[in-house]
Amino acid sequence: MQLKIVGLSVVALAASTFAALLHAAAPSQGLSVDIASPAVGSRAPWGSQVPYAVTVSYDGKSTKFGEIPSNQVVLRAVFAANADSAPAAGVLPDGVAEISRSNCSGCHDFAAASAGPSFAAIARRYAGKGGAAATLADHIRNGSHGAWGGGTMPPHPEISAAQATAIAQWIVSQAGSSSVQYAIGRTGTFRMNATGKPGPHAGTVLSAFYTGPLKPGDKRGPASGRNTLAVHGS
Numbered sequence: 001m002q003l004k005i006v007g008l009s010v011v012a013l014a015a016s017t018f019a020a021l022l023h024a025a026a027p028s029q030g031l032s033v034d035i036a037s038p039a040v041g042s043r044a045p046w047g048s049q050v051p052y053a054v055t056v057s058y059d060g061k062s063t064k065f066g067e068i069p070s071n072q073v074v075l076r077a078v079f080a081a082n083a084d085s086a087p088a089a090g091v092l093p094d095g096v097a098e099i100s101r102s103n104c105s106g107c108h109d110f111a112a113a114s115a116g117p118s119f120a121a122i123a124r125r126y127a128g129k130g131g132a133a134a135t136l137a138d139h140i141r142n143g144s145h146g147a148w149g150g151g152t153m154p155p156h157p158e159i160s161a162a163q164a165t166a167i168a169q170w171i172v173s174q175a176g177s178s179s180v181q182y183a184i185g186r187t188g189t190f191r192m193n194a195t196g197k198p199g200p201h202a203g204t205v206l207s208a209f210y211t212g213p214l215k216p217g218d219k220r221g222p223a224s225g226r227n228t229l230a231v232h233g234s
């Protein structure tokens with residue numbers, strides 16, 4: 001009897017030690033968004049195209065192992081006359097988050113024409129036109145043909161009216177801005193765009209975002225990890 005109790009408690013002790021070890025080894029569950037490259041303190045020539053890499057981990061999943069799809073990562077690059085103190089990442093516009101979660105980037109780039117017109121070109125065409133956001137929201141959900149040449153945009157019935165409106169409003173109000181760039185994906189490139197003649201402290205401020213689903217009660221920010229970074233121009 002005595003022996004049996006000792007035996008049992010040894011098993012219980014071993015089990016709890018094992019559980020503690022497992023817990024210590026488990027990946028962090030909270031949201032971490034980390035700009036892995038470029039490195040802190042990097043410089044890049046104005047006008048150059050610079051590669052970036054972002055690692056996101058959340059709820060035991062990571063972009064490293066593909067459990068978080070690459071399109072749920074968005075990088076924003078903004079020109080700053082003084083990039084010495086990088087500001088907080090802030091929030092990503094809803095429209096950009098919706099674009100990253102859908103298949104839009106397969107046919108649309110933010111700044112360059114691909115299968116479809118760039119979001120910047122769409123913004124320029126509809127700038128100042130009354131009802132533009134409502135028209136575009138309708139075309140996003142129901143498809144479009146003939147407005148930009150011979151191409152056809154398939155309908156997106158899975159996008160709600162509210163989501164389409166958020167995208168359309170972002171396009172008409174902000175997609176034409178040349179000082180803010182977006183890139184979708186855990187790796188990609190951004191351009192060292194300067195406004196005017198950049199001074200010695202000028203640079204590009206990068207902010208990275210996760211746009212994938214969250215567990216109920218979890219917040220998108222502030223995420224841990226280095227989610228903002230300044231790259232000075234040279």
Ligand code: HEC
Binds near residue numbers: 102106115139154
């Ligand atoms: C299979 C390729 C494809 C996909 C996917 C796609 N588009 Fe398009 N999109 C196009 C083409 C091609 C056009 C030009 C259509 C035309 O000439 O009327 C276009 C046009 C547009 C326009 C302009 C419509 C107009 O009336 O001028 C908007 C806005 C737009 N797309 C948004 C989106 C969004 C948002 C998504 C993702 C939810 C998306 N597109 C997905 C190919 C695509």
